[in-house]
Amino acid sequence: MGSLRIENVQKSFGKVEVLKGIDLAVEDGEFVVFVGPSGCGKSTLLRVIAGLEDATSGKVLIDGVNVVATPPAKRGIAMVFQTYALYPHLTVRDNMGLGLKQAGTPAAEIDKRIGIASSMLSLEPYLKRRPAELSGGQRQRVAIGRAVVREPKLFLFDEPLSNLDAALRVNTRLEIAQLHRRLKATMIYVTHDQVEAMTLADKIVVLNAGKIEQVGAPMELYNNPANEFVAGFIGSPKMNFVDGARLGEAQAKTIGVRPEHLSVSATSGAWKGTVVHAEHLGADTNLYLDCEKAGLVTARIFGVYNAEPGATLYATPDPTKTYRFDAEGRTIR
């Protein structure tokens, strides 16, 4: 059980407003990802939910109860940190059991829960070790295990994969996704990496400058971005933005086309341009074209495409998949 409602939460540090009135509802069992550029307030929002930071105003309700005045340990939450934050002087077993011990759980129950969590995360061989004797990936698994044993209403993840190398990041991401499926628990996950957001989330919350830009399922954000910011933030490589006036579009300030929705031809097309750089990734090729009409655009072509820098190519946007934005950056539907 674990639903979360946030009502008009504001937070300022001195004169700096970090959160400018956040409203959000998270249903029981949902995996919600907060995503946004650094400094957008996503970590602060998570810390407000955890109770590590007091909101300047507003309400945080967990299972319908306002927890604004409840200390973190009594909120029924567990948190996984970017830097693992394991207790250096305790063994893996004691690291996982400390929270339960503090809450006065009987020893037999603690052992049982540690047993379940450690088998789930394949940590059994390491239970007697100290954090210093573990690798980065193992440490993060212990940190996740420490959260699992508490059987919280809410799991909070604060950029848990940022300190891991690329290969481990993919593995651990998979483990977190499986964990969510098994526990069916409510999870809130903060990241600046939109790939993590797209792959893990039931629902993505895009934050920018202390405000929610859009909330929705990953594909909804990809297909129907509410504004220019979301359109640019979701999708990799980033969406191309072209000044509307240059393309002779009267109502739209900006036109957006995703790199994968540009088709390229050597003979004819809408935008003539020269190849500035080509990135060959095997499965796909990213071409950077300097177009006469549209400026520098990125085109993503599936499979191998041989293009030398300096060559002339024509790029054509898919007309059904272009986005138009007004002067305020909102999508024109």
Next chain:
Amino acid sequence: MSRATSSPARLIGAHAVLIAYTVIALFPVLLIVMNSFKARNAIFRSPLTPPTPETFDPVGYTTVMAQGDFLLYFQNSLVVTVGSLFFVILFGAMAAFALSEYRFRGNTLTGLYLALGIMIPIRLGTVAILQLMVASGLVNTLTALILVYTAQGLPLCIFILSEFMKTVSDDLKNAGRIDGLSEYRIFFRLVLPLVRPAIATVAVFTMIPIWNDLWFPLILAPSEGTKTVTLGAQIFIGQFVTNWNAVLAALSLAILPVLVLYLIFSRQLIRGITSGAVK
């Protein structure tokens, strides 16, 4: 040392400088210890020669042991030093934790106020301190010394430790809070072990001036029962006659306890257990 970064000439040069410094630093100590084992005549005739069978004379040590109650002086010095050290570290670390961890109105101002003591010598307040001790009936007690030395040691301790405590990972402290640890447990169990090397540094810097101090024992606790070693050694220095054998012997003996304390703390300086807590 890798061969790529060192040439024999640089190696010799560096070691020559280090050895020269070691000799300069150790020379006075060696001189004291050496002469403390010599007869009075030999001390003045050839102060730089080590004791030979002819000049060897432990009279200094026998005098020290026989005259005055040196065991008690040692005990007093130890009580005062260890006691002050304990309170300096305890209160200093707590204040440093509060300054580095909590945001509150006047945080910077409080920090500056507490650091003021580094710049203003406590001896300027001697008269007021003496009046205070007389009024509270603490003259000629070790408590008076411990109180004064605690005040003397706190500013530097707070200054150094608050800088170090800022480097302790916030995530670790927050993990403790979520696991329901009290702020005291977070402080004692998580933060203090991680700043142990800094505490050892502070301990060494605090301990040595206290052990060597003559000023406050002389003014606040000169009675026979509360004399410290440094003050006790002064009985051999007279206006007209000075018993150099005894003075040198007393000073040599006074080096030992502080050396032991230093060795204990310097082990902590080297040992760090931070690794593995956070990346």
